[in-house]
Amino acid sequence: MIAQAESVRGEERLEPIRIAVIGTGARGCDLIRALTTIVAVKIVAVCDPYGPHLERGWQYAGPLARTFTDHRKLLDETKPQAVVVAVPLASHFDICRDVLDAGCAVFCEKMMCYSVEQARNLVARVEEKRAVFQVGLQRRANAIYRQAAAMIQTGMLGRITAIQCQWHRHNNWRRPVPVPRGHADFAQLDRQRNWRLYRDSSQGLMAELGAHQLDVANWFLGTPPKCVFATGGIDYWRDGREVLDNISCLYEYEVTPRKPARGQTPVVGTNEEPYTVRVSYSSLQNNAFTGASELILGTHGTLFLSQKKGLFYRESLPETIDWSNRADKQASVVTSGKTLKLSNDPWAHHGAPFEIDSESDDTRDELVSFVEHVQQGDRATICSARDGLVNAATIVMANDSIEKRQTVEWLPLNG
Ligand SMILES: NC(=O)c1ccc[n+]([C@@H]2O[C@H](COP(=O)([O-])OP(=O)(O)OC[C@H]3O[C@@H](n4cnc5c(N)ncnc54)[C@H](O)[C@@H]3O)[C@@H](O)[C@H]2O)c1
Numbered sequence: 001m002i003a004q005a006e007s008v009r010g011e012e013r014l015e016p017i018r019i020a021v022i023g024t025g026a027r028g029c030d031l032i033r034a035l036t037t038i039v040a041v042k043i044v045a046v047c048d049p050y051g052p053h054l055e056r057g058w059q060y061a062g063p064l065a066r067t068f069t070d071h072r073k074l075l076d077e078t079k080p081q082a083v084v085v086a087v088p089l090a091s092h093f094d095i096c097r098d099v100l101d102a103g104c105a106v107f108c109e110k111m112m113c114y115s116v117e118q119a120r121n122l123v124a125r126v127e128e129k130r131a132v133f134q135v136g137l138q139r140r141a142n143a144i145y146r147q148a149a150a151m152i153q154t155g156m157l158g159r160i161t162a163i164q165c166q167w168h169r170h171n172n173w174r175r176p177v178p179v180p181r182g183h184a185d186f187a188q189l190d191r192q193r194n195w196r197l198y199r200d201s202s203q204g205l206m207a208e209l210g211a212h213q214l215d216v217a218n219w220f221l222g223t224p225p226k227c228v229f230a231t232g233g234i235d236y237w238r239d240g241r242e243v244l245d246n247i248s249c250l251y252e253y254e255v256t257p258r259k260p261a262r263g264q265t266p267v268v269g270t271n272e273e274p275y276t277v278r279v280s281y282s283s284l285q286n287n288a289f290t291g292a293s294e295l296i297l298g299t300h301g302t303l304f305l306s307q308k309k310g311l312f313y314r315e316s317l318p319e320t321i322d323w324s325n326r327a328d329k330q331a332s333v334v335t336s337g338k339t340l341k342l343s344n345d346p347w348a349h350h351g352a353p354f355e356i357d358s359e360s361d362d363t364r365d366e367l368v369s370f371v372e373h374v375q376q377g378d379r380a381t382i383c384s385a386r387d388g389l390v391n392a393a394t395i396v397m398a399n400d401s402i403e404k405r406q407t408v409e410w411l412p413l414n415g
Contacts, residue, residue, distance in 0.1 A: 017374050020045040020080040022071045022095055023087035024057025027109055031084050031136075032060040034364040040371050045078040047071050050192065052178075071095055075102040082132070082374045084367075085109060088195040089202060093118035100125050105132035105374045107367070111211040111395055112388030114203060119385075119392040120413060126385040134370045134381035135388035137215045141366035144310040145216065148296065148303050151312065152220055157298025158315070159257065163217050163279040165294035167209040168287055172237045172245075173197060197241040204243030205232075205283040206395045209292070214394045215387070216294055216305070217251070217279045222258075224390050225251040225279070227409045230401040236286040245286065249398045251279040281398075307362060389413055 017040060021032055024046050035041045043061040047068040048054040058067050068074040075083075075098065082105040085095050093113045099106050106126075112135045113119040126133045139145045151157060175193045179185050195201040196208060206214075218224055232247035256274045296303040304311040366382065373381045393413055401408040 015375065016040050016042040017081045017371060018042050018044045018078075019082045019084060019371075020047065020074055020078060021057060021061065021084045021086065022047045022074070022099070023085060023091075023109075024048040024053045025050075025086065028053070028084070028086035029057055029060055030363055031086055031107075031109075031367065032057055034361065034367050035084070036060065036062065037364060038368055038371060040375065041367075044080050045074050047074045072098060075099065075104070080104055082107065082370070086136075089207060090114045090195070090200065093122055096122055097125060100129050100131050100133075103129070105370075107134050107136060107370045108388070109136040110215075110388070111203065111207045111392050112385065113392050114201075116389070116393045116396050116411075116413070119389040123385045123389050130379065132370075132373050132377065132379050132381060133385045134366070134373065135383040135385065135391070136366065137212060137383045137387070137391065138362040138366045139212055139216055139307070140219065140382045140387075141369055142307060142362035143360060143365075144305060144307070148305055148310060149220060151303065152296070152298075153258075156301060156312070157296060157303065158300030159275070160221065160255070160277055160296060160298045162277060162297045163220070163294060164297070165213040165217070165280070166282040166284075166290055167205075167213065167292040168282070168284040168290050169292075170286060170288040172239065173285065174237075174239065174241075194241075197243055199242040202243050203395055203399055205245075205247050205285070206230075206249075206398050209283050210247070210249075210281055210398070211391055211395050213281060213292075213294055214251075214279075215383075215391050217253070218387075218390055218394060220296060221253050221255050221277060221279075223253055223255060224394055225397070225410055226254045226276075227252050227407050228398050228401050229407045230398040231405070232402045244402065245284075247281075247283045247398070247402065249281045249401070251281070251394075251398075253277045253279060 019035060019041050021028055021043065024032065025048070028048070032043065032046065035043055043065045045066040045068060046054065046057040046061050047070070048057060049069045054067055054069065058065055066078060083099045085092060085099065085106060085108045087095055089111060092108055096106055096108050113122055152160065173196055177186060177189045177193055179189060191198060191201070228249055228251045230247060230249035232244040234241060234245050237245045253276065254274050255277050293304060293306040296305065299315065301312055301314045369382050373379070390413065393410070397408045397410065
């Protein structure tokens with residue numbers, strides 16, 4: 001959260017950087033809208049082969065942006081410093097490779113690559129080019145999640161014993177195709193517009209939704225999973241799609257306990273032995289009741305997290321913690337819409353709600369952070385290509401498990 005506060009101040013110090021956006025569909029336009037609010041950004045070009053999307057992207061980017069239907073031409077003719085890549089998953093690798101070869105910094109939407117092999121290859125290229133590279137997993141920039149990470153780091157939750165997360169929606173993901181079924185172009189346009197529904201262009205719910213939440217688990221636990229068992233099916237939207245409409249996963253993580261910093265309360269039950277944390281994840285497309293959130297369960301307390309709200313509930317542990325003289329026995333609240341009041345020492349807030357300025361938009365915040373890193377030539381972005389590789393491997397292993405109907409072990413990632 002401290003980084004975010006610095007980012008907001010830093011925006012004004014920066015020289016504008018020349019950015020191009022490749023892929024001006026739904027997400028590309030969100031990103032363009034956010035970029036136009038950042039003083040330090042000049043959008044020089046937008047690119048999309050699909051006319052209506054290119055037109056909309058250009059409308060948002062403004063009349064100074066040039067338009068292209070071929071990204072290589074864009075790179076050649078406009079020589080941007082940085083490029084935002086928001087194309088369908090199966091094209092992330094090819095386009096990022098070309099952008100890196102053109103010497104640009106890259107902001108690539110999640111999930112970073114369709115396959116682990118591609119992700120490994122991309123990490124090697126990013127390292128070889130010494131490029132600034134950030135993956136669009138925006139919870140890493142979200143003030144609530146950053147505060148949660150600090151609370152975990154300082155031991156407020158005790159030992160994390162489980163994480164439960166889900167993203168439940170009620171929609172079919174299908175987008176309208178601009179020609180009627182039976183038209184000669186229908187199949188091709190359907191594949192383009194509905195790339196999420198087909199297996200050769202999509203890793204389904206795990207990639208489109210789960211990537212965000214498993215990234216939170218990897219980040220908070222400080223390690224990738226050891227193994228996963230997952231199951232899922234096309235049990236409701238039987239409309240010709242190839243990706244599953246519901247998924248349930250159980251990951252196991254082996255966590256090495258951190259030693260408490262000087263002056264911090266030791267974590268209950270911690271010894272030097274690694275221990276297992278189970279992370280459950282579920283995604284549904286036929287019931288939205290529980291929405292999208294994560295519960296981080298610890299021996300001292302529980303965090304409920306979502307993009308706009310976070311709540312912290314303390315466990316009552318009279319034998320280990322004396323809460324008797326504290327006003328906040330019940331729950332401390334991390335809420336949205338308040339002034340930023342964060343500290344490196346979350347304990348400093350005891351007795352009062354945690355207040356986090358999450359009126360800010362995490363998509364904008366992640367872009368502000370990216371722009372700063374580009375300006376400063378700082379490769380340590382909030383979500384590096386290596387984080388993107390770990391994320392992609394975490395997702396792909398769950399899909400493998402579903403396909404094979406067996407537990408899949410984590411494979412070492414060299415590269
Ligand atoms: N971080 C988030 O919260 C978030 C949210 C939604 C989508 N996404 C990600 O953003 C990416 C795009 O998703 P979307 O919903 O915008 O899809 P979309 O289908 O709405 O848009 C993709 C666009 O890319 C264009 N495109 C395809 N090939 C191209 C190429 N070679 N060059 C330039 N443009 C090309 C398509 O014509 C389309 O307009 C995906 O990776 C998705 O997972 C991230």
